[in-house]
Amino acid sequence: MAHTESFASAWLEAWNSHDLDAIMEHYDESIVFYSLSFSN
Template structure:
C-alpha cells in the first residue's frame, strides 16, 4: 500500500501535467490492467481494457498526442485498503476519478471513471 496517498497523488498529477509519460508509468506494474471509456474511444480495439505497461504506454502516448493541452488539478484524494482514488478536474473542467489498486507501492490495476452522461469525457 502506498504510505502517503496525498504525496502519491501530487507526484502523479505533476507527472501528468509535465506530460512525462515515463514518470507516470513508473507508478504502475509491468502487468497492469487499466480500464477507461477514453481508452475505448481512442483505441476501440481495446474495448476500454488496456493490459500491460507497453499497451498502456501506447494508449497514453496517443492520448497525449490528441490532447496536447492535457492538464489535471487534484481536488480530493481518498484512501482505502490497497486503494487510492484521485478525484481531479481535467483540462475541459470535467471532474474525473481515478481508482488505483495497489500491489506493494505500485499500481496493479487502475480505472478511469467519468460522470454518467458525459460526452467524450477526454475531450479527445
Template sequence: MENLTNFGEAWVRAWNSHNLEEILSHYDEDILFFSPIIKKINNDPAGCLRGKENLRAYFSKALVAYPDLHFELYHILEGVNSVVLYYKSVKDMLSAELMVLNEKGLIAEVRAHYK
C-alpha cells in the same frame, strides 16, 4: 494519509509534465486499467487494457490527442490498499480514479470515471 497525499500529488505532477516515463513509473507491469476514454482513444468497446506496454501505447496516444492536458487535483480519498483521486481532467471533465495499490506501492488496477 500523508503517503497517499504525496502519491496523488506526484501522479498529477507526472501527468501535467507530459513525461511518459514519469507517468508510467506509478504503474505495475501487470496493470489492469478500465476507462471510458480507452473506448475512444483505442476504439475498444471493452474499455480495458492489461500490461504496462499496452498502457504505454494508450497513454502515448492520449498525450497526442490532448496536447493541452492539465489535471487539477481536488481530493484524495484513502482506502484499504487503494486511493481515489478526484480531479478536473481533459476538457474540464470531472474524474474520479480508483487506484488499487500493490505491495510495492504501484498501481495494480485502475477504474476511471468521468462526468
C-alpha cells in the same frame, strides 16, 4: 493519508509534465489499460 496525497501529487505532476516515464512509475508493470474512447 500523507502517502496517498504524496502519491497523487507526484502522479499529477508527472501527468502535467507530459512525462510518460514518471507517470508509468506509478503503475505495476503488469497493468492493462482499457479505454472506451479508442477502438479498433
